Amino acid sequence: MTRFLILSVALFLVACGEDSGPKDYLKIAGGGITFNYRYSQAGMVVIAQQKYPLPKGSSVEAQFDLPGQNARQTVSLPAMEGKLSYKLQSDPLTGLKKGGQYNVTVRLIDKDGKQLDRDDRVFVSDEDQATLPSKPIVEGLALTPHLENL
Numbered sequence: 001m002t003r004f005l006i007l008s009v010a011l012f013l014v015a016c017g018e019d020s021g022p023k024d025y026l027k028i029a030g031g032g033i034t035f036n037y038r039y040s041q042a043g044m045v046v047i048a049q050q051k052y053p054l055p056k057g058s059s060v061e062a063q064f065d066l067p068g069q070n071a072r073q074t075v076s077l078p079a080m081e082g083k084l085s086y087k088l089q090s091d092p093l094t095g096l097k098k099g100g101q102y103n104v105t106v107r108l109i110d111k112d113g114k115q116l117d118r119d120d121r122v123f124v125s126d127e128d129q130a131t132l133p134s135k136p137i138v139e140g141l142a143l144t145p146h147l148e149n150l
Contacts, residue, residue, distance in 0.1 A: 025052045025108045025117040026060065029085065033096060033125045040136045041092040042129050046121070048086045048106045054079040057111030062088035065102040067095035072105075079108075098128040 031046035044064045054060075061076040075088045088106070096102075101122050108117040138145050 023052050023117065025050065025054055026086075026106055026119060027051055028104070028106055028119045028121045031104065031121070032123050033102070033127075035127055035129075035132060037132060038137050040133045042096050042132060043093050044090045044102065044104060044123060046088050046104050046106060048088065048119070050084045050086075054108060055110055055116065056081075058116065059109050060086045060088065061107045061109055062090075063103075063105040063107070064090040064093075065104070067093055067097065067100060067102065072103075076109075094129065096125050096127075096129040098125055100125045 026048045029047045029049035031044070033042065033044050035042050046062050046064075048060050048062070056079075058079040059076050060079055061074060063072045063074050065072055073090050075090065077086050077088060101124050104121050104123055106119045106121075107115050110116050
């Protein structure tokens with residue numbers, strides 16, 4: 001009986017140890033396709049929300065589909081203690097089409113380059129990029145307006 005009790009307690013304590021399996025560290029909490037009429041630019045932004053403390057030395061990475069290409073743009077931020085959300089934004093994009101579907105992937109990469117977590121989302125464009133003005137609305141220090149945009 002004593003051996004059974006000791007064995008049961010030992011197994012219970014082993015089961016209470018930290019889980020070394022995959023964790024759900026991050027989730028996509030928001031984002032989408034942005035059209036900035038002031039600067040005549042379009043891009044994508046994604047918000048990654050922390051669900052579990054991120055390992056030290058890791059980084060949060062977003063991969064954005066490039067419209068009309070079989071390629072992706074990668075943006076990365078270092079994980080910071082106490083930071084609960086990360087905003088990752090693409091460079092200005094061209095070729096966005098109304099109704100176009102563009103994949104976004106958020107990944108957590110450890111200090112050795114190994115993927116620890118991944119979340120995917122598809123963004124659908126509400127607008128065609130052709131609706132943006134050909135030039136920014138204003139330009140320069142004097143905020144000179146581009147009259148063709150009016």
